[in-house]
Amino acid sequence: MALAKRIIPCLDVDKGRVVKGVNFVGIRDAGDPVEVAKRYNEQGADEITMLDITATHEGRETMVDTVRAIAGQVFIPLTTGGGIRTCEDIRTMLNAGADKVSINSAAVRNPAFVSEASERFGAQCIVVAIDAKQTGPEQWEIFTHGGRKPTGIDAVQWARDMEDRGAGEILLTSMDRDGVKTGFDLALTRAVADAVTIPVIASGGVGTLEHLAEGVLQGHADAVLAASIFHFGEFTVPQAKQHMQNRGIEMRL
Amino acid sequence: MSTIAVIDYGMGNLHSVAKALEHVAPEQTIIITGDRARIADAERVVLPGVGAMRDCIRAMQEAGVAELVHEVSRDRPFLGVCVGMQALLEHSTENGGVDALGLFPGQVQRFESGLIDANGAPCKVPHMGWNQVEQTLDHPLWHGIDNGSRFYFVHSYYARPEPAEQVAGLCTYQVPFAAAIARDSVFATQFHPEKSADAGLQLYRNFAQWDGRR
Numbered sequence: 001m002a003l004a005k006r007i008i009p010c011l012d013v014d015k016g017r018v019v020k021g022v023n024f025v026g027i028r029d030a031g032d033p034v035e036v037a038k039r040y041n042e043q044g045a046d047e048i049t050m051l052d053i054t055a056t057h058e059g060r061e062t063m064v065d066t067v068r069a070i071a072g073q074v075f076i077p078l079t080t081g082g083g084i085r086t087c088e089d090i091r092t093m094l095n096a097g098a099d100k101v102s103i104n105s106a107a108v109r110n111p112a113f114v115s116e117a118s119e120r121f122g123a124q125c126i127v128v129a130i131d132a133k134q135t136g137p138e139q140w141e142i143f144t145h146g147g148r149k150p151t152g153i154d155a156v157q158w159a160r161d162m163e164d165r166g167a168g169e170i171l172l173t174s175m176d177r178d179g180v181k182t183g184f185d186l187a188l189t190r191a192v193a194d195a196v197t198i199p200v201i202a203s204g205g206v207g208t209l210e211h212l213a214e215g216v217l218q219g220h221a222d223a224v225l226a227a228s229i230f231h232f233g234e235f236t237v238p239q240a241k242q243h244m245q246n247r248g249i250e251m252r253l
Numbered sequence: 254m255s256t257i258a259v260i261d262y263g264m265g266n267l268h269s270v271a272k273a274l275e276h277v278a279p280e281q282t283i284i285i286t287g288d289r290a291r292i293a294d295a296e297r298v299v300l301p302g303v304g305a306m307r308d309c310i311r312a313m314q315e316a317g318v319a320e321l322v323h324e325v326s327r328d329r330p331f332l333g334v335c336v337g338m339q340a341l342l343e344h345s346t347e348n349g350g351v352d353a354l355g356l357f358p359g360q361v362q363r364f365e366s367g368l369i370d371a372n373g374a375p376c377k378v379p380h381m382g383w384n385q386v387e388q389t390l391d392h393p394l395w396h397g398i399d400n401g402s403r404f405y406f407v408h409s410y411y412a413r414p415e416p417a418e419q420v421a422g423l424c425t426y427q428v429p430f431a432a433a434i435a436r437d438s439v440f441a442t443q444f445h446p447e448k449s450a451d452a453g454l455q456l457y458r459n460f461a462q463w464d465g466r467r
Contacts, residue, residue, distance in 0.1 A: 002370065002384070002385075002425075003380065003382050003383070003384045003406075003426060004382055004383045004384070004403060005382075006382050006383070041450070044450075046382065046383055071268065071269060071272060072272050072275075072276075073276075075269075075272075075273055075276070075447060075448060075449070075450055075453060075454055076405070076448055076449075076450050077405060077407075077445075077448045095268065096268075097268050097269055097272065099269065099448060121303075121304060122303050122304030122305060123379065123409070124303060124304075124379055124381070124407045124408070124409075125303070168379055168381070168407075169381065194375075197366040197367055197375065197377055197378055198377055198378070198379070199377045199379070199381050199382070200377075220374070220375075222377055222381070222382070223382070252383040252403045
């Protein structure tokens with residue numbers, strides 16, 4: 001008996017629709033988020049993550065409605081993120097039925113926000129999302145604003161800082177790999193997963209089922225997140241789980 | 254028509270608990286309330302809880318819920334979830350030591366950080382995700398749920414699995430711990446049934462039909 005590794009389908013949502021870009025541009029429509037979430041729930045997804053990629057004021061209000069609709073029908077953990085800036089934003093999402101919120105740019109702007117949020121709502125619902133790009137050998141830097149803005153912050157050190165401030169989990173995305181389907185940045189994933197004692201979700205770059213297994217076996221991730229391989233029907237969640245189990249990984253089947 | 258009260262004392266994600274109950278028991282009235290009279294009137298009561306134990310216990314005391322829990326758990330089906338289970342024990346080492354409600358003997362303590370499991374992988378804290386629960390007690394709330402089913406956990410503190418007669422379910426993470434405890438008309442889970450897909454919904458369905466007897 002052991003804790004299972006998790007598969008987390010990710011819904012990037014823009015104006016109430018699921019979309020998926022390549023390297024954060026080149027958007028393709030993948031459907032209604034409530035329907036997509038229900039489908040993944042039926043397939044046995046371990047959690048669902050939904051990120052508001054527009055993060056405008058109107059977008060966020062739509063997002064709250066979507067979270068509420070999903071939470072009434074899907075009984076697995078739901079994480080939501082994109083444009084979370086204040087404790088009030090967090091409270092709104094939790095009240096709508098989200099179990100965790102993911103904080104990205106706001107943490108970089110004001111790291112104390114993570115401490116405050118964790119103190120107030122508990123570490124279990126605070127996910128810090130890290131978007132990192134490789135800037136040298138074994139070196140990765142944090143970028144914000146959908147990967148457009150460099151910060152000069154070292155990704156591994158930042159993950160440690162966020163753990164110290166009370167993050168309950170790290171959602172780690174390789175900006176170099178996002179949407180390009182060549183596999184996770186395994187060196188980055190492993191560097192971060194080994195540096196912290198909280199769970200790490202690997203994200204960015206999944207194109208095959210073996211990529212998912214690599215994220216756990218070589219990247220030491222506790223969970224793997226993917227979008228496009230599931231959205232467009234290339235693979236189902238059960239296929240992914242079966243493949244990972246065949247590779248010796250403990251899964252919930 | 255029967256009523257299930259989800260106790261609102263200002264902490265935790267009550268909506269997901271209520272939504273799961275509504276989903277499995279559409280014929281019953283599900284209320285989220287901190288009103289003592291309404292809780293006392295309900296046929297069944299759920300005590301949820303997330304976050305820090307100290308804050309939860311303080312909020313329960315301020316809301317006047319602490320003593321009410323002692324009362325209503327005696328004579329009707331009562332379900333504690335996550336910190337709502339931990340709160341039923343005597344004491345937690347969280348936040349430098351917190352006295353809890355003491356319906357069950359025992360203490361809540363933290364998982365150690367940086368430990369390695371049997372496969373050489375690090376045991377991350379919080380214990381987050383789907384883990385298997387061994388049913389150690391034949392109980393109506395386990396009805397229709399396969400022994401060894403996985404449930405969703407997220408917690409950094411755990412209850413030791415003793416005394417054995419109060420343990421209804423065992424889980425192992427670093428060490429064996431109490432995944433569920435039971436006594437008389439009280440059942441409580443460390444995991445979140447409302448986030449545990451079909452197995453969790455079945456547990457709520459069982460609770461909604463339970464008469465509080467074993």
